[in-house]
Amino acid sequence: MNAYRGPLIVIAFSLAGMAFSLTWGPPLQLEGLFEAWASITVAIVMQAVPFLVFGVLVSGAISAFVSQGLLRRITPRNDFLAVPAAASAGFLLPGCECASVPVAQSLIRRKVPEAAALTFLLASPAINPVVIVSTVVAFQGHPNMAAARVVASLFAAIAVGWAWVLVGHRVPMVGALARFGHSHSQGHSHGQAGASTWEAFRAAALHDLTSAGGFLTLGAMVAALIKVTVPGQWFETIGAYPLVSCVVMALLAVALSLCSEADAFIAASFTQISPAAQLVFLVVGPMVDIKLMAMQYGAWGRRFVARFAPLTFVAALFMGLAVGAVISP
Template sequence: MAERLEVSPAEVPHADDERTGQASFGSWVFVVVLCLLLLGQFFYAPYLTSPALQTWSTVFVAICVQALPFLVFGVLLSAAITAFVPASFWTRALPRRPALAVPVAGVAGAVLPGCECASVPVASGLISRGVSPSAALAFLLSSPAINPVVVVATVVAFPGQPMMAVARFVASLVVAVLVGWVWLRFGKGEWLRARRRHEHAGFAEAMRHDLLHAGGFLVVGGMAAATMNVVVPRAWLDALADDFWVSVLVLALLAVVLSICSEADAFVAASLTAFSPTARLAFLVVGPMVDLKLIALQVGTFGRRFAVRFVPLTFSLAVLVSVVTGVVLL
C-alpha cells in the first residue's frame, strides 16, 4: 500500500483560537439575523407589502424554522461525542487492516454524528493517535453526511419522498469509502501533514461554537435560497434545470459556495423545486464533503498539498456517485 504518514511532533497551541476565528463570521450573522427576525415580527412586518419581499421572507423563515431544531439536536450530539468519546476508542474499534478499516470507519459515521467543522479536527486527532489516514478520511466524509440527524432531517424536508433520504445515505457512504480506498492506494505521507492538537475544552464550549458557526451558515444559505427563488427569473432556472449535467454541476457548485450545515441543507435543497431530484441529490451529497469552510479547515489542518488533491477527488466522486445513485434510485 502506498499510504504513509509522518506525524509532526509539534503541538498546535492555538488550534481552538483558529476554530473560533473561523466561526466569528457565522456567529455574528446568526445572532444579528436572529435578532432582526424577532424584532421584525413587530416593527418590520407592516412594511413588507411587496409580493417579492413577502415571498422572500416566507421562504427564508420557512427554511430556518424547519431546519433549526435539527441543527440544534445535531450540534448537541456532535458536542457530546467531541467532549466525551476518547480518541483511543477508535484504535480499539477499527480493524487493523486499513482496507477493512475504511468501510468500518465510513459506517461508523452513521452512529457517531458530527458537523463538518468538527469532523476535520476529529480526523486529525485520530490520525495523530495511530488510526490509518484512509480510515480517518472516510469518517471525516461520512460523519456529517449519513448520521441519523441528517437522515431524519432529509425525510422531513422531502415529505412523501423517502427515497431521497435513502439515496443520500447510500451515495454519501459510497463516496466516503471510495475516497478512503483511493487514498489508501495512491496517497503519500508527504501529502498529508497531520498535527497533534489540544483536546476540546468541553461540552458547553463545543456546543456553543458549533451552534453559532453552523447557525450562521444556515442563515446565509436560507437567504441565498430565498433570493434565488425571488430574484432569478424562472426562465433561467428552467433553462438550467432542463440540461441534466448542467443542473447537477450548478447545484454541486452551489453547495460548495453556500457551505450549509448538513443538518439543515436538506431544507434548502427542498426549496430548489426547479431542479431535478438527481441535481438536488448532488447538492446534498457534495455539501457536507466539499465546501468553502471545509476547504479552509483542511488546508489549515492537513496542509495545502493535501487539499489540492483531496478536494478535487472528493468533489468528482461525489458528483459521479450522485448521478448514478439518482438515476438508479430516484
C-alpha cells in the same frame, strides 16, 4: 462565555424576530420581491433551526463524552478493511463539519490509518441519524431521498478512502498552521485540553451553533434570492440537461458551505430542480466546501487540499449522479 455572548445575543434576537413576524406579521410592510425573499428566508431558517440545534448538541456531546480512542480500537488493522469500518462508524458517532477536521487529526495522531480517518471525516457529517431525520422531514413528498443520500454518501466516502489507500502516501500532510508551530485543533473549541467534559461540551456546542447558524442563514438568504430573482424558465432550461443541473448544484453546495443538519431544507427549496440534482447537492455539500477546504489547508496544507478536494468532489458528484439516476422518475 464572554467570547460567545455577542453571537448568542444576535441569534437570540434573530429567533425572537422570526417568531414575532410569524405570529403578528412583519413590523415593516415589505412589497414585491423583497417581501417574497424575506418570507422564504424566514421559512427555510425556521424549518432548519431545530435540527441544527439538535445536531450541534449531539456533536458537542460526542466531542466531550466519547473517547476518540474508541474508533481506533474498533478499526481493523488492514487499511482496505478499515475504510468501510470507519465509514460505518459515521452512523453511530455523528459530528458536524466544524468538528470533522480536528477529529480526523486526532485519530491520525492516535495511529488510525490516514485513509480511515479521512473516510470518517467524510462520512460522519453526511450519514448520521440527525441528518437522516432532517432529510426525511425536508423531503416529505420524496421518501426515497433520505435513503438515496445515505447510500450515495456512504459509497462516496468509501471510494475516496480506498483511493487514498493507494495514493495517499505520496501526499505530505503538513498543515499551514503546523508550520507556524501550532495545530488547528489546539485552537478549536472541541475537546479543549484541561477543561472539564461539561465545559468542553458547552464550548463545542456554542462554537458549532454560532458557526453553522451563520452559514445556514447565509444559505437560506441565497436560496431565497435565487428563487425570487431567477426566472423559472432558467431552471427549466438547465433541467433539460441533467448533467449540467447536477454540476451547477454541486458547485452551489461547495460555495454555500452549509451545515449538513440543515442543508436538506435548502435543497428542498429548489423545487424546479430534478431530484437527482437535489441529491448531488446533498452528497457534495458535507464532503467538500469552502469552509472545509480552509480547515483542511490549516490542518494538512495546500498540497493535501489540491489533491483531496478534487478527488472528493468527483467521487461525490459521481455517486450522486449514479444514485440520482435510480430515484429520478
